[in-house]
Amino acid sequence: MKRRLVVIGAGMASGRALEHLLAADPGGWDVTLFNAEPRGNYNRIMLSPVLSGEKSYAEIVTHDDAWYAAQGITCRFGEAITAIDRAARTVTCANGTVAYDKLLIATGSAPFIIPVPGHKLPGVVSYRDLDDTNAMIEASAKPGGKAVVIGGGLLGLEAAAGLAARGMEVTVIHLMGHLMERQLDPAAGYLLQKDLEKRGLRIHCKGATKAILGTNRVEAVLLEDGTVYAADLVCMAVGIRPETRLANSAALEVGRGITVNDQLCTSDPDILALGECVEHDGQLFGLVAPLYDQAKVVAATLAGTHAAFRPVQTATKLKVTGVDLFSAGDFAEAEGREDIVFRDPARGIYKRLVIEGARLIGAVMYGDTADGAWFFGLIKEAADITAMRDTLIFGPAYQGGAQTDPLAAVAALPPEAEICGCNGICKGTITAAIGAGASSLADIRATTKASASCGTCTGLVEQLLAVTLGDDFKLPTAQPVCRCTDLTHEDVRRLIKSQALKSMPAVMQELGWKTSCGCHVCRPALNYYLLADWPLDYTDDAQSRFVNERNHANIQKDGTYSVVPRMWGGMTNPRELRAIADAADKYAIPAVKVTGGQRIDLLGVKKEHLPHIWADLNAAGLVSGHAYSKGLRTVKTCVGTDFCRFGTQDSTGLGIKLEQRLWGSWTPHKVKLAVSGCPRNCAESTCKDVGIICVDSGFEVGVGGAAGMDLKHTEPLAKVATEAEAIDLTVAFVQLYREHAKYLDRPYKWLAKVGLPWVQQQVMDPAIRAGLIERFDLSQTVYQRDPWADRATPAAQAAFAPLADLTREAAE
Amino acid sequence: MTQSWLDIGALEDIPRRGARVVKTRHGCVALFRTAADQVFAIDDRCPHKGGPLSEGIVHGNAVTCPLHNWVFSLETGLAQGADSGAVATYPAEVRQGRILLDCARLIAGRAA
Numbered sequence A: 001m002k003r004r005l006v007v008i009g010a011g012m013a014s015g016r017a018l019e020h021l022l023a024a025d026p027g028g029w030d031v032t033l034f035n036a037e038p039r040g041n042y043n044r045i046m047l048s049p050v051l052s053g054e055k056s057y058a059e060i061v062t063h064d065d066a067w068y069a070a071q072g073i074t075c076r077f078g079e080a081i082t083a084i085d086r087a088a089r090t091v092t093c094a095n096g097t098v099a100y101d102k103l104l105i106a107t108g109s110a111p112f113i114i115p116v117p118g119h120k121l122p123g124v125v126s127y128r129d130l131d132d133t134n135a136m137i138e139a140s141a142k143p144g145g146k147a148v149v150i151g152g153g154l155l156g157l158e159a160a161a162g163l164a165a166r167g168m169e170v171t172v173i174h175l176m177g178h179l180m181e182r183q184l185d186p187a188a189g190y191l192l193q194k195d196l197e198k199r200g201l202r203i204h205c206k207g208a209t210k211a212i213l214g215t216n217r218v219e220a221v222l223l224e225d226g227t228v229y230a231a232d233l234v235c236m237a238v239g240i241r242p243e244t245r246l247a248n249s250a251a252l253e254v255g256r257g258i259t260v261n262d263q264l265c266t267s268d269p270d271i272l273a274l275g276e277c278v279e280h281d282g283q284l285f286g287l288v289a290p291l292y293d294q295a296k297v298v299a300a301t302l303a304g305t306h307a308a309f310r311p312v313q314t315a316t317k318l319k320v321t322g323v324d325l326f327s328a329g330d331f332a333e334a335e336g337r338e339d340i341v342f343r344d345p346a347r348g349i350y351k352r353l354v355i356e357g358a359r360l361i362g363a364v365m366y367g368d369t370a371d372g373a374w375f376f377g378l379i380k381e382a383a384d385i386t387a388m389r390d391t392l393i394f395g396p397a398y399q400g401g402a403q404t405d406p407l408a409a410v411a412a413l414p415p416e417a418e419i420c421g422c423n424g425i426c427k428g429t430i431t432a433a434i435g436a437g438a439s440s441l442a443d444i445r446a447t448t449k450a451s452a453s454c455g456t457c458t459g460l461v462e463q464l465l466a467v468t469l470g471d472d473f474k475l476p477t478a479q480p481v482c483r484c485t486d487l488t489h490e491d492v493r494r495l496i497k498s499q500a501l502k503s504m505p506a507v508m509q510e511l512g513w514k515t516s517c518g519c520h521v522c523r524p525a526l527n528y529y530l531l532a533d534w535p536l537d538y539t540d541d542a543q544s545r546f547v548n549e550r551n552h553a554n555i556q557k558d559g560t561y562s563v564v565p566r567m568w569g570g571m572t573n574p575r576e577l578r579a580i581a582d583a584a585d586k587y588a589i590p591a592v593k594v595t596g597g598q599r600i601d602l603l604g605v606k607k608e609h610l611p612h613i614w615a616d617l618n619a620a621g622l623v624s625g626h627a628y629s630k631g632l633r634t635v636k637t638c639v640g641t642d643f644c645r646f647g648t649q650d651s652t653g654l655g656i657k658l659e660q661r662l663w664g665s666w667t668p669h670k671v672k673l674a675v676s677g678c679p680r681n682c683a684e685s686t687c688k689d690v691g692i693i694c695v696d697s698g699f700e701v702g703v704g705g706a707a708g709m710d711l712k713h714t715e716p717l718a719k720v721a722t723e724a725e726a727i728d729l730t731v732a733f734v735q736l737y738r739e740h741a742k743y744l745d746r747p748y749k750w751l752a753k754v755g756l757p758w759v760q761q762q763v764m765d766p767a768i769r770a771g772l773i774e775r776f777d778l779s780q781t782v783y784q785r786d787p788w789a790d791r792a793t794p795a796a797q798a799a800f801a802p803l804a805d806l807t808r809e810a811a812e
Numbered sequence B: 001m002t003q004s005w006l007d008i009g010a011l012e013d014i015p016r017r018g019a020r021v022v023k024t025r026h027g028c029v030a031l032f033r034t035a036a037d038q039v040f041a042i043d044d045r046c047p048h049k050g051g052p053l054s055e056g057i058v059h060g061n062a063v064t065c066p067l068h069n070w071v072f073s074l075e076t077g078l079a080q081g082a083d084s085g086a087v088a089t090y091p092a093e094v095r096q097g098r099i100l101l102d103c104a105r106l107i108a109g110r111a112a
């Protein structure tokens, strides 16, 4: 007597289960197969090649009519089951009811749709089945069509690549900071983005969709940040959700998916389930490899033999022709785990292995994935890798122990990359000079002028000599930034410019960083270099800043903070003083002090009070004094012509103008200014980073003074006749310093390296000066904003408060 | 002591490579979220001079104290490199986007 098996869903998982079941017991079952799609089983994975045009639907069918007929399966394609009656053991569809002895649920998953306004407009599709694929192919037929894909995961990128292959102009919008963040780390995500951009895709990371616009059909996509992308087609590929509606209505046990045990039985012993619709041991499934294992177990359970499902490790590959990426296992960092990182900037290769004890447990690779299968095998077998650990990253073929090449980043530069910014000399010119016989730094300086001006590119020129001449050139040892790299600060700065590196992962990959995410030494420096060089492209990373700059206040030894409002040029008034006094009372400030920088310090403020005290001070017109920043600090002034009998110019007025122009700017180290009304120098201008002394005939601008650990008198930069020129010179000097100095070098230290004559030549040249001023002002359009006002919001106030308070939580 | 998991908040409440604190009767506990979205809980007091570790720069599974740059492993609580010392660690995990902290030792009336 044949038993009746009803299967809901003719997808990849149930297809494989039926093959196993009917092969083992050909006459044992009377199978009825329902499928909501009006067709039988096909290889869903291969929809991407169908979309891109590399395959046809006929080529990806896995079970055709003849197969179903030969197996005696009753096919009910195009019929969706609407209910399960567990007591009566029947299932119901629009055309009636069918009884079962055993029921197999294999409904797969449903694409997740973000319910933004406009998500139901015609032209918005998901990417799950053949109908979706055909809809996209149809939309791409219109010449010059634009597509927006929402979601930069596996599915979204395959959809995007397919649509691009069909000639559409494609934009991918991704919520997270890098593509495929579930499978890739930021380094690999960066390389992937770069590759896809090279193929003409536009990638917008950190993009949150606000609405899909259009009247009768989609016309555009609007993001939270205000960006609008025109779209004839929108593909939403933001994730999947197990299709559990039937199981829910039938009151089966359902978590995120239909709960199944090791035998793939649901909470009803006559009902089994497998595929993406199930949850096993808290885990969901989204790739076919484990589903095929489930299929074997389902067949065994139905046949009455014992088998148990054990989830296997899965590996990911992206099916975009020409993109080589691989990820497997667990690559999160954790206790006792170690990273081995290999980067070859020249060839765009990144490999990272994660090792725990004697075993390999995770691997991420980009650019060269030939060894992926081998690593995956080691992960699955939990093989002991102790013996080959040192050379493991080079793969099975190479056990000789090559070293990563510290010169690779320089070797990888294209000939047109600029090496010497002062003289505009690019790599090709220098290598040509070496080819023509130059063999030392002096030769290069004599023939090309490179490194002959400010000298900050010396390291790079030497490395070019080493790369080109090989062993004939002995590389002097320079101090690298930190243990994450062999490059010096100056090299990193110049390479960021010449290679147009605009993100932290870009710098770390292209310059061959030896760690996956840097350390507390290099990250703040890189963050500064990137925001200084690319104010419009780079997003400041708060987590790469030192606590003071992250919290916009100076941390004290007991973990409280100090708050210093700006007093422009040292001027204040009763209203401001009253607001400060009120705040000191309201927040019970333990100490109020007049600083050495002509303003008032409120010391001992609790972190959670910061945004509140700022809001109160803001209300009186006071803004942050940046007393904590590597940025503009104070502009001290004296009373000048307004009151003083010796004053020659309006020193107070000039100081206020300078402070208003420069505040908010970030600099390699702190920058302090002063303006004194006469050579008596009451504002102590002669020991400031920029100090101006007013005289009858104009303004003497001095730079590079200091009164900290070193005491330095300023050096005269220039004497000018007008206030406007004094301001221009100051802005140009500060910008030159911002663009060239090493992180944490005060101006006097940087000046000692590049020399005053070079600085003078730069800021006195009208064209160069205008460029410096223009770039400074551009940066200020982004960075001149009061951090206090930005944090006077309820959201920021909550972020500064403890996450939870357990002090009143009852003990058990 | 048996475990006592408490839902502390959403994973999204902590910035990646950042931290937030939880106040307890035994002082603040810092909850860190790494670049890989793992969550760790350790005492928010540096054994050197009491620096608030929650304000340090997070790199890999380590944090650098903001006051004098000692580096601590977030998993073991041990000082790294040449420095020696340790901070207490507490079991914490993320489930369905929520942060669970084992508060058995934290809400007891006295230090356990």
Ligand code: SRM
Pocket: A554, A555, A556, A562, A564, A593, A594, A595, A596, A597, A598, A599, A600, A601, A627, A633, A634, A670, A672, A687, A705, A706, A707, A708, A709, A710, A746
């Ligand atoms: C508050 C103040 C002292 C005061 O009560 O007057 C002060 C306080 C600190 N100074 Fe200062 N400096 C203060 C004026 C100065 C001055 C005088 C001046 O600006 O005219 C100098 C000498 C001038 C100079 O900078 O060349 C000065 C030279 C330093 C130095 C040495 C810098 C150097 O390059 O050698 C440091 C250390 C550093 O920055 O690395 C420093 C560092 C510090 C720090 C930030 C130490 C730290 O890292 O925590 C102190 C923070 C205390 C706090 O929690 O608020 N402070 N510091 C002054 C704030 C001025 C303001 O309104 O912003």
Ligand SMILES: Cc1cc2nc3c(=O)[nH]c(=O)nc-3n(C[C@H](O)[C@H](O)[C@H](O)COP(=O)(O)OP(=O)(O)OC[C@H]3O[C@@H](n4cnc5c(N)ncnc54)[C@H](O)[C@@H]3O)c2cc1C
Pocket: A008, A009, A010, A011, A012, A013, A014, A034, A035, A036, A037, A044, A045, A046, A047, A048, A079, A080, A081, A082, A106, A107, A108, A109, A127, A128, A129, A155, A158, A243, A246, A274, A275, A276, A277, A285, A286, A287, A288, A289, A291, A317, A319
């Ligand atoms: C474009 C694309 C590319 C992919 N690429 C890869 C890859 O490279 N590697 C990889 O491992 N995985 C890949 N996957 C995932 C893989 O396809 C799925 O893991 C797999 O198909 C899941 O199998 P399943 O049987 O659980 O569900 P499905 O294959 O989705 O089958 C479920 C079937 O059930 C039907 N159904 C649902 N509800 C009902 C109902 N009430 N009544 C009747 N029928 C119903 C559905 O119509 C569907 O046909 C990809 C998926 C897509 C969409």
Ligand code: SF4
Pocket: none
């Ligand atoms: S002089 Fe030293 S102790 Fe005094 S405020 Fe400046 S850094 Fe602190």
Ligand code: FES
Pocket: B046, B047, B048, B049, B050, B051, B065, B066, B067, B068, B069, B070
């Ligand atoms: S207090 Fe943490 S290092 Fe000193």
